[in-house]
Amino acid sequence: MSVSFDNSKPIYLQLMDHFFQKISNGSIRPGQKLPSVRETAVEVGVNPNTVQRTYAEMERKGIVEARRGQGSFVTENEALIKELRAEISEQYVTTFIEYMLNNGFTEAQIIEQVKAALNKSNG
Template sequence: MNVSFDNSKPIYLQLMDYFFQQICNGSIEPGEKLPSVRETAVEVGVNPNTVQRTYAEMERLQVVVAKRGQGSFVTEDKTIIKRLRSEISEQYVGKFVTYMKNNGFTEEEIIEQVSVALKKSL
């Protein structure tokens, strides 16, 4: 697990973002068991309470299902994962568009820049 933390955001939220990214890109599949709280804490070097808070928040959002005595599993409900992907997209694209508009870019320029960036990334 390759997670690096910064001071701009609480660690439990950064850890949650990491798991969400892994779920959205398919690295962690629906129904797959997540590492135990202890395993994750040791691997990323944080307090187990922080990991427990991350798992509890993901469970509250219904992205993760806790099974008593078995651990935490990614939901098998594909509509929840689709919703998660959509929410993440809206969040980041919205921030990007606002940033670009605040810096004087027109809609056409923003679309052109996105198109250029996509071509470079392929």
């Protein structure tokens, strides 16, 4: 698991975003067991307390379920995962639009840029 951290926001939130992205794109499937806190801490090079905080926050949001003696598992609730995907999408699209508008792009120019980028991505 390769995660690069920056100073713009707390590491536990960046790690949570990393897990949410993997859950959202299907790399980590519903019902799948997450690596232990210790394994994750060693793998990404952070304090286990930071990973524990990440797991606790994901559990608070309902995306991860802790099972006593077994570990942490991704929820099997497809509606919650669908909601997570929608939140991620809204967050990134809103940030992108605000950035573009603040830099003087019109709505039509933004749409044109998105279409051009999609055409490049699709081959």
